[in-house]
Amino acid sequence: MLSKQLLRSGTSIGAMVKESEHAESKADFIHKLSIALKEANETEYWIELLYKSDYIDDDIFNSIYTDVKEVLRILISIIKSSKLK
Template sequence: MKENIIKNKSFAFALRIVKFYQFFTESKREYVLSKQLLRSATSVGAMVRESEHAESKADFIHKLSIGLKEANESEYWLELLYQSNYIDEKHYKSLTKDLSEILKLLISILKKLRNK
């Protein structure tokens, strides 16, 4: 069976965000913005997983499109946390690098599917 890169990367990213959220709430005592990031970032992987059992090609595209929207929203929350000085540049760059890879993969997959 072929390795599912988007599935693996989106899960690894979600796991990083869960751990980041745990640390963040304990050390910074910030709960609102970080919870928004937690919700959107973990939703990316959830939508990728849901797409594995899509009922049709349209359903598959729809689920991955929602995952893309959630990834884009995650990028927003990360930038907001960074610009408001809740996270440092090192962590911001590391997380956005991972997220950028996921965004590129989702965009590529969706472009190929829509062009068929």
């Protein structure tokens, strides 16, 4: 069940980023990326939970966790810079 939640939230990130490429306005672009950010945050939660529940080992956790943290940083940066323009 946990892995299905991770799959759902993890794939939602990409879907929302893809949708943002064809946003109807700047506000729509920011909104879609904000949803992607929420999904990335949820993905981080599920990864942590899988790790703390011993479903994934240290190596897998560190690899995936590093990636999701980078995605979070990128999304935050894009959203902030888009709001300033």
